[in-house]
Each structure stands twice: as structure tokens, then as C-alpha cells.
Amino acid sequence: MKNEENIIVGISIGDLNGIGGEIVLKTFEDPRMLEFCTPVIFASVKTISFLNKHFNLGLNFNGVNNYNQIIHGKLNVYNVWNDKFNIEFGKEDPKMGAYAIKSLQAATQALKGNHVDVLVTAPINKHNIQSDAFNFPGHTDYLAKELEGxxxxxxxxxxxxxxxxxxxxxxxxxxxxxxxxxxxxxxxxxxxxxxxxxxxxxxxxxxxxxxxxxxxxxxxxxxxxxxxxxxxxxxxxxxxxxxxxxxxxxxxxxxxxxxxxxxxxxxxxxxxxxxxxxxxxxxxxxxxGLSKVRTSPDHGTAFEIAGKGEADESSFKEAVFAAIQIFKNRKEYEHLTKNILKTRQKKI
Structure with a gap:
């Protein structure tokens, strides 16, 4: 059962050849994070298992194929794909750009459908995401279109x-x-x-x-x-x-x-x-300016250190904290606004 305070955080995995996967998993290596949010990573169990083993993290997670299978208080991985492929850290690869967009699109649809409360995006490479199906400079322009803001x-x-x-x-x-x-x-x-x-x-x-x-x-x-x-x-x-x-x-x-x-x-x-x-x-x-809350870290894919276990997850963790706090602030603002309107209507 979901605790009202336990906000569901949807996470797009970003470019798998960059540091995105590392900073996401390192963030939730701290079990205290699961006390106040339920993370859902949009990727695949195979992909996250590889990253978990590569970085020697020892994380336990719950693989899901539909939103009803999400377990609150656990790290969840939503299977967007079942493909098996090699991650080549530090390499700019259009194939990895395509998977980054699959993750983003799935996470965005979950956000629009209220299956997740907020979206936190791991870094993408703006060059290798370009295709006939995705022609946006980056996250912001795509989300502005999808969330009509x-x-x-x-x-x-x-x-x-x-x-x-x-x-x-x-x-x-x-x-x-x-x-x-x-x-x-x-x-x-x-x-x-x-x-x-x-x-x-x-x-x-x-x-x-x-x-x-x-x-x-x-x-x-x-x-x-x-x-x-x-x-x-x-x-x-x-x-x-x-x-x-x-x-x-x-x-x-x-x-x-x-x-x-x-x-x-x-x-x-x-x-x-x-x-x-x-x-x-x-x-x-x-x-x-969007109808939903989206945050991301203040850095890019950092191909030069990808796969080495050197990435600092601080900014991604701050992005999770910020998304949760902004979500709560908006709820409070909406509640106060409704109460003010009710009071004014009673006076009329």
C-alpha cells in the first residue's frame, strides 16, 4: 500500500555508455532513500543486473512488467526492452541513443498516465539521440511538447x-x-x-x-x-x-x-x-512551466570516466530530492489555492 509521503519517482536511464546507470544505482545504494520515495527505473532487468554487477553494488531490485507490480519501499525496474546488447562505456553510439530515448518515452508516458509522480532523467548525448522518430535538441524540448507546457x-x-x-x-x-x-x-x-x-x-x-x-x-x-x-x-x-x-x-x-x-x-x-x-x-x-515535475543532474554523460566507478552521484541524488520537494510544494499550493477559492465563494 502506498504511503502518501512515499512518492513514486520515474527514472529514465540515459545513455548507457555514459555515467547515467552508475549514478542512478549509486543513489539508491543508500537504503534510506527508499524510506521516502519509490524509484522506478525504465530500462530492463538484464541491463540493470549488468550495471549492478559491473559496479559491484549488490543492490536488490524488483523487476516489473506492469505498474501494478511496483513495490513501494523497493527499487523497481520497469522492463522497457528485453534485448541483450553490449554496453561499451565511453563510446558514442547511436544504438545507445535509441535505448536512451526508449527509456525516456516510456517514463514520460508513465508520468502522463500518473503511474509515477515525478520524472528524474539521467544524462543523454544530444548527438546520438537524433533520428527520424526523435528530432529534439534534448529532454526539455521533448517534454515541453509531451506535457504541453x-x-x-x-x-x-x-x-x-x-x-x-x-x-x-x-x-x-x-x-x-x-x-x-x-x-x-x-x-x-x-x-x-x-x-x-x-x-x-x-x-x-x-x-x-x-x-x-x-x-x-x-x-x-x-x-x-x-x-x-x-x-x-x-x-x-x-x-x-x-x-x-x-x-x-x-x-x-x-x-x-x-x-x-x-x-x-x-x-x-x-x-x-x-x-x-x-x-x-x-x-x-x-x-x-510544465504540468508535471521533471529534474535532472547538472552534468552530462561524462564518457571520459564512464564505467570506471568514479562518477559522483551527488547531483543525481539532489535531483531526486528536488523533484520530491517540488511535487510536495505544488500539492500544498493547490490545496491552499482551493481553500482560498472556497472561502471567497462562501463570502459571495
């Missing part, structure tokens, strides 16, 4: 939260992607997420400039003056506590980030380089 890449840790206006966009195309509507949409997502996912009332959000020194009054680009500043002004007029744009080069070094509940960066490296410098190993990639 306007997603935002939100890197979070205990002390820092960084969202992105643009994520996997070539540097030469960044400015053309940043429109007034995009800024409004992304800030709306991050503001709502801070309120319902992180329980922050009246969040304070800082926005980093697009150009160096936020354009220096048009000397180094006009986007900050013509697009970003007027849009932020409109958003502030609606009562949102949004500040900036700030020059990105000194924002983190000056520790100004500590004055805000979240920071919005204009593009991928502007936000992720400082985030990973300050929070690497403890950071989590959370996809805000």
Missing part, C-alpha cells in the same frame, strides 16, 4: 536559482530569439514557479543584460535599451518584483545574486557557467 530551463540549488531566456541556441542567433513576448513568457513562468514550486511569496527576480555592460547606452548593442529595459518596465508596472538589467560580468562575483530569489540569464553560458562554478555537484536542472 511553455518550458523554462531552471538551474536550482540551495543557494542559487538561474533561469534562461534562451537555452540551446547558437550564440549568433541569441539576440534574434529574445523578443518582448519571450521575456514576458519566461518571467511569468519563473515567477509562478517560485511561488508554487519553491513556496516564495513575492519573489524578487534579477535579469542579466543581453550585451556586455548591458549595451553601454547603445555603444555595444541596442537590444538592452530597445527590447529588454522597456519590457521589464512593463512587467514591473504589473506589480512583479523584477530588477535589471544587470551587467553579467560582475553580477556573480560581487555576490549580488544573493539579494534575489532567482536570476534570469539571457543565454545558456551566461547563466550556466556561474551556476556550475558555484553549485556544481549540488545543482539540479529543473524544467519549470
Amino acid at each position: 511553455n518550458s523554462l530551463m531552471f538551474m536550482v540549488s540551495d543557494t542559487l536559482r538561474v533561469g534562461l531566456l534562451t537555452d540551446h541556441v547558437p550564440v549568433k542567433d541569441i539576440s534574434s530569439h529574445i523578443t518582448k513576448q519571450l521575456i514576458k513568457d519566461k518571467l511569468d513562468i519563473i515567477y509562478q514557479s517560485l511561488e508554487k514550486d519553491f513556496k516564495i511569496r513575492k519573489p524578487k527576480v534579477a535579469v542579466l543584460g543581453i550585451n556586455p555592460h548591458t549595451g553601454d547606452n547603445g555603444v555595444i548593442g541596442k537590444e538592452d535599451d530597445e527590447v529588454l529595459r522597456p519590457t521589464l518596465s512593463e512587467i514591473r508596472d504589473k506589480g512583479m518584483l523584477v530588477f535589471g538589467p544587470y551587467a553579467a560580468d560582475s553580477f556573480f562575483g560581487s555576490k549580488n545574486y544573493k539579494n534575489f530569489d532567482a536570476i534570469i540569464a539571457a543565454y545558456h553560458d551566461q547563466g550556466l557557467i556561474p551556476f556550475k562554478t558555484l553549485a556544481f555537484g549540488k545543482g539540479v536542472n529543473f524544467t519549470a
